[in-house]
Amino acid sequence: MTLVSALRTRLDAVMPRGFLPRLYILAVFIxxxxxxxxxxxxxxxxKEGHVAALNSIWQVPGIQRAVxxxxxxxxxxxxxxILAQVYIIFLCMEALAHKDIIxxxxVVVFYFICLVFATTRYISFYVYPSVAARMFTRDSNMQLMQITVVIAYVLSLAxxxxxxxxxxxxIGWDVFKRLGADIGLHRAYMWHQCLMMLxxxxxxxxxSYLVQMTALVLKVDDPETWLQITVVxxxxxxxxxxxxxxxxxxxxxxxxxVSLCMFLSVGYFIYKIYRVCEPGTINMPDDPYADSRPFFMITIVVCMLLVITTGVASAMCILSFDSGLKEAIAYDKMRTRHMKMYAVDKDIRQEQEPLMPRSSSLTRDRFALD
Structure with missing residues (x-):
């Protein structure tokens, strides 16, 4: 019974309170x-398509290697x-736990990027298919599932x-009450949240970009592989x-x-865009980006936009340092911990052991007027 009570207490501390936050986290989980x-x-x-392709008429070693x-x-x-969905759950739980509006x-922007990736995947399979993707042109199950995923992303985004x-x-009104009416403090907190989120x-x-580079493009005998692993x-x-x-x-x-490194890394991503779109590699037999080129381009552009905005947010946070935000956040955490420790934000009816005995168990005062 003690373990159940401890688990229930921990779950109440993690799960957000209120109908709307719980509806939000339930929708994200579903x-x-x-x-x-x-x-x-x-x-x-x-995987099944791969096995069928290896056992089909495509017995040419070069084609099988490309497939x-x-x-x-x-x-x-x-x-x-799949990892993106797990990361979205983490972002939602942390956002509601810290009441982070940004x-x-x-999270909605994250779903929009996933929608772009899912649409690009459908185009690369059924609109402009490669040699390997042509094996799925008659696979109705694959086409139906990809259309379903795109529609589900649109509905979930809305x-x-x-x-x-x-x-x-x-949540915005609650954050305003926690920080007070200092406009400068609110502005500093906004940039703090922006940089944390970025x-x-x-x-x-x-x-994700590093995983794609390491697993799909780089080779053991390529010096760029070791440069990627040891430096990048x-x-x-x-x-x-x-x-x-x-x-x-x-x-x-x-x-x-950090801000300077973010801005300088833009040059690296511009170089990678040139490498991915290099005319000498497109539609060549040894093209390392044969089927991953559209996905790489989206990933590189998103990463480049992220590092630029992260550099800008870092510079704005430098200007807002020593404005009292650090002390305000520390005080708010101490106050929240104090409220959870002494349960001052709970109603007495939620307590397992009431602080005062029930009215039915009190002895009647003989001097009472009633």
């Missing part, structure tokens, strides 16, 4: 479960779609936009971690370095 099941089924159909590479590309993107809105708008109005988005999309990946991790540390401790020097 949508994520639907997309995970759909993407898992598409992953299964892709295997393309199928690996599609499977990697299926896994990234993070709630960005429903979450309405819920996010209503939830932002509800860094979280950087984790997924830059990580560690530098990305250091910059993102440095951004979180500088924002939490309000370190101007470290935040300045």
């Amino acid at each position: 949508l994520a479960a639907v997309f995970v099941v759909a993407e898992s089924y598409i992953l299964y159909l892709t 295997t590479t393309s199928i690996t590309t599609y499977m990697v993107y299926n896994v990234l779609f 993070q709630i809105v960005v 429903s979450l936009s309405v819920l996010s708008l209503k939830l932002a109005h509800e 860094l979280k988005m950087d984790i997924y999309f830059i990580g 990946i560690p530098v990305c991790v250091i910059i993102i971690v440095g951004g979180f540390v500088a924002l939490h401790d309000e370190r101007r020097g470290l935040m300045t370095c």
Whole structure:
């Protein structure tokens, strides 16, 4: 019984209160479960199509090798779609736990980017199919599932936009009461939330880009592979971690370095766009981006926009340092912890052991007027 009570207390602390926040998180959980099941089924159909292609009339080694590479590309993107749903759940839970309006809105943007990827996948399969994608042109199950995923993203984007708008109005007043009427403090807190959200988005999309580069394009005998592993990946991790540390401790020097690194990384992504769209590799037999080119382009453009906005938000946060925001956040966390510890935000009827005995158990006062 003690374990059940402890689990219930922990669940109450994590789950948001109120009808609208719980409806929002329930909708996100249902949508994520639907997309995970759909993407898992598409992953299964892709694997079955690969086996059928290897056993079919395509017995030419070069074609079979190209088909295997393309199928690996599609499977990697299926896994990234599934991980995106898990990351969306994490963003929603954290947004409601911290009452972060910007993070709630960005979840909708995240779904929009997923919709763009799903539409691009359908186009690459059925509008402009490659050699490997032609094996699915007569697969009605694959086409039906991809159309279903696109329609589901459109419906989820519309429903979450309405819920996010209503939830932002509800949470916004609570945030205003927590910070007070200082306009400068609210502006500093807005940029604090923006940078925090952008860094979280950087984790997924830059990580997704690095996974795509490492798993699909780079080769063991290519010097760029070792440059990617030994330099690019560690530098990305250091910059993102440095951004979180500088924002939490309000370190101007470290935040300045993070902002400069973000702006300088734009040149790297422009170079990668040139490499992906290089005329000498398009439609060639050894094209490393044969089936992943549209997905790579979307990922690189999203990453480039993210690093630019992260650099701008970092610079704005530097200007708002030492404005009292750090102390206000620390005080708000202490007050929230105090309220949870002493249950001052709960009604007495929610307590398992009432602070005062029930009225029925009180002895009647013989001096009472009634």
